[in-house]
Amino acid sequence: MRMSPIIWMSTIAIISGCTGNQSAINPKGAPAIHIAHLMSGIVAVCTLVWLLVMVMLVWALLRKRSDAGEQARERGLTTTVSAAVGATAVIIAGMTIASFYTTRDIGIPGEAALTITVRGQQWWWQVIYADPDPALTFQTANEIHIPVGRDVHVQLESTDVVHSFWVPSLAGKQDLVPGRTNSLLLRAERPGIYRGQCAEFCGLQHTHMAMMVIAEDPESFERWAVAQRGNSVNPGKPDAVAGQVAFIAKPCAACHTVRGTPAMGTTGPDLTHVGSRKTIAAGLLETTRGSLAAWIADPQTLKPGNNMPMVPLTSVELKNISAYMESLK
Amino acid sequence: MKQTIVLDLSKLPPHGLGTASLTWWGTLAFMLIEGTGFALAIAVYLYLMSLAPQWPLHAPAPDLLAGTVLTLLLIASLFPNILVARWAKAQDLRKVRIGLIVMSLLGIAPLIVRVFEFPAMHLNWDQNAYGSIVWVMLGLHTTHILTDLIDTLVLTALMFSRHGDNPRRYGDISDNAMYWNFVVATWLPMYICLYWVPRL
Amino acid sequence: MTPLDNVADLRDTDLNDVELDRRLASTWATPKGVWGALSTVDHKIIGRRYIITAFVFLALGGILSLAMRLQLAQPEARFIGPDRYNQIFTMHGTNMMFLFAVPVMEAMAVYLVPLMVGTRNIAFPRLNAFSYWMYLAGGLLLWIAFAIDTGPDVGWFADVPLSGPQYAAGKRADIWAQMITFTEVSALAVAVELVVTVFKQRAPGMSLDQIPLFVWSMLVTSFLIIMAMPAIMIASTALILDRLVGTQFFNPAEGGDVLLWQHLFWFFGHPEVYIIFLPAVGMVSTIVATFTRRPVFGYLGMVMALIATGILAFGLWVHHMFVAGLPRLGESFFTASSMAIAIPSGLQIFCWLATIWAGRPVFKTPFLFVIGFMVIFVIGGMTGVMVASVPFDTQVHDTYFVVAHFHYVLVGGAVFPLLGAIYYWFPKITGRMMNETIGRWAFGLIFTGFNLTFFPMHILGLQGMPRRIYTYQPEMPWSGLNMFVSLSAVILAAGFLLFFIDAIRSALSGPVAPANPWCASTLEWATSSPPPAYNFSRMPVVGSLEPLVDNSGALPVASGLFVDRRELVVTSVVGALPEARESSPGDSIWPLWSALATTVLLIWSIFTPWAVVWGSVPLAIALTGWFWPKGTKEDDA
């Protein structure tokens, strides 16, 4: 069954802004703040230089010319031009040094409070909170929680093509390169939801490869982590129970993991706690029962070309599975 | 615009030789292009080597025999090559004809030896990146031998035709000889890179 | 038949002016008709073709950009789906860089350099014809593929593995890589011709310090092409091999490396942008000198700046990879080297300012475009310096900030001077003047439209808008500015449209141009507009940087050349002392056959590696036919 386009179109329309903050000029994390300082300094200097050049240009074009004495004045030009070149050298040297120090300040510190592995996939983010104790390791997707005021070390990997991890309000971007591991320092100074988006062209749905970074106080973060580590909650309501059965019977389970159930697929995002996430399909839709239904009914229309196929379901199955998904808090 | 004649060029030769020849400079420019290509291929080789945990990747170092024979052959071919260039300069048609035949044979011989170089690498182009780069380097150089050989054959045919005895042809022959020197010269760093670097 | 027809070794010395022109014309002219058009080797005819073709590609690429702007004007617009959008921006970038910007600069040089150095044809004129056919074939390949929905969709730098065998099924990426081969072959050929023309065919007496600045800029550009293009040849060949025969260059699982592609591409890609920019610098210098009525201030400094930029260009490529995860210390080196480019660029800007200051500006359309260039290019240069800073770049890389940067330098730094150059040299090329009033309007619209279109992109980038996205959600704070940008693009397009209309109209019915309408000082203005097939009836002799100013009475010339074979003078590299009279090849159809054979080989090899074996047979035959002597006078020495 397919949901009629009108239903899912209106679903999209209802979804309210869950965009968080995605801006390099509104920094909320230490690295981004350092960079913003550097940026405003460089922009200011460059604007000034440009203005000076423009003043010279206008003057050179419009100045009154007299025939007398021009020869002598022209000799002064050599001095002026040399001075300007000298000034250029000094200015760029200054900017180079400033960049160098900023680079140092945003580098990876020796110790980090937390290390997260983010693996880019066409077109979603696999997020792994690894722990030396495998029992404490857990996975989620497209949503990263971090404790406020702590250095977080993000390890960046890719399973397919090059992606780029970019949460501008918190830090500059860094590519996820197949065959290599890159790293990035994240640190939020204030609680909030920070939106980020894949910044390296990675194919058809590069456009829809967003993620949310949720910075919260360390206690909430710990609570969240404990909840995520746990297996999925057993569905209570009858439609959700039926949904779970359908989910496991249908091809869904071949691609998705729901911990605590036989669903162990690894092609798609871990859905153990999908209902607790703010958005689904890498920032495409806010998580509601309606949007889940719209997504499951026809992922290829909402996000053309993505790697989840349309699985034929009856309307009842669809309703039940959506209820089940929503219940996975 | 009105003109005043200030210079008489009628005494100049009707065709430039050596550095006064346009084709000489053109050949040089093409050598610069291809030389850059060879240098980059070697750079790619070294780059891949720098990333690899061991080198060569999953293969023993190449057998030396075929590559070394080819190198010696190429170096030996320089002597007749230089002679051909000299005879071309002297515009000695008979000697040039003989020289070109010799050089044609000396163009074919390395191609035959080259056939044995590919298996001497002990792996195929599609097995890993090491295989890919060594095959491409050998292939790149083989194309150069081949094109110069075809050039030499065509020139040989020309020299036996009615167009042969002409300063312009002799110029072409010395440019061709210069290009062969280049083909030999570019092989030497490739040889070291392909056969000796893996043994370091 | 005049009695003189039978005289062997007829020289220009023996003839009066009318008879000389008649005989030179019959020796040099391209025969009428299709066959003549296909076999001509006249650098002016080929140059004109090249220029027109490149401008057609500009219009096509511009129309693609309008399609993108239509799609991006509103959030979640549905005019263009993701697949088509990806093809469109890839086509736009590839087309603008490889089919418009680089070829158009070379095309201008193919037309102008032989005239400016005072010779009768470019060196290796048949190679020149071949180069044009290759370029045309490459352009057709790309656009036909796009028309049948197999246009490349991996971005203009086709990063692996996205363009590799695993993630780019079909032939789209192969078409991109093979189009590269076509344009590189043609660009390299022209570069070789230009180097040899400038080194060996300068007018007697035109020593190194008397070479016009445009010619210098093309010389440096040609060397950049020669040193940079092999890198992309290697890269695109490796990509095709990975895709076609399973080599593992870019496959990390088998010892290959993803960043190897980026290194190779940008080792070419950064010089590429100066390959586009340096010719524009030469155009600006020429126009500034003419419209301030004095030579450019600091000739030696200008030449040094060109050479310094050319050398530095090879030390910057990593600044396109600042977020790829290379060692930080190494990256800082590339920050320093990238910023260092501001020194030669600044020197050039300051020298032009000094020239204007000391001269007497005449505000004609070409000069207006140069003023627009100064305003816009310096902004683009400043944003270039900004993105050269590693931390700065981590925030703006792959966002609309970078899109703004490169349009400021490409359009402001190269297209503005180019349009000025078209207004400037149009009378020489067509023999007719363009319309000054329409020119001012076109300039005004393009200047305003350009800034309104591209300035807001800086802000969009800082607000977090990545590039290469086919749409965005309404919640993102980008809709207002995007709509504004798209509307402004309409103004920009109107300006270009006006320019095209003016050019076409003027070519058909503009006022007839005199030989030297701008009172310019370089040699191309010493001959008629448009120049005769043989360019100069007698070879000019040069004794200064401004031969037409310093010899306002009569042009010093040399005599003693044959008139019944195509002949020109070869001079020494440094002092331009005459070394030989040299014949220049006659028309030939073989370059066209060779280009066709190469085209068949290259396109066929997208499908099977055996094409390289079988396809090289006709190619070898065509090349032999090309070089085999035909017993003409030009073959003799």
Ligand code: HEA
């Ligand atoms: C004509 C083309 C052109 C030109 C001339 C330039 C010029 C420069 N470019 Fe640009 N660039 C591009 C075309 C060009 N660029 C393109 C196409 C891309 C993107 C490719 C892609 O990703 O698709 C790009 C991308 C690009 C990047 C990568 C950004 C990224 O992807 O994140 C960087 C980084 O360093 C950079 C730097 C520079 C610098 C330092 C200059 C310098 O040469 C500028 C020097 C000039 C000046 C500085 C102005 C004049 C000087 C003065 C008036 C003196 C006073 C100045 C000071 C005191 C500062 N460019």
Ligand code: HEA
């Ligand atoms: C010289 C190079 C050049 C030029 C001139 C332009 C010109 C323009 N570009 Fe382009 N652009 C690039 C090079 C260039 N661009 C590159 C390299 C990229 C990166 C691609 C990639 O990411 O892979 C890019 C990317 C790019 C993007 C980003 C796409 C994305 O990331 O999703 C955008 C978006 O607005 C854009 C817009 C424009 C616009 C509006 C113009 C305008 O200036 C165009 C104005 C011209 C016209 C509108 C034509 C007018 C003609 C007519 C109206 C027809 C007349 C017809 C006849 C007489 C036959 N360009």
Ligand code: CUA
């Ligand atoms: Cu992932 Cu773009």
Ligand SMILES: [Cu+2]
């Ligand atoms: Cu660059």
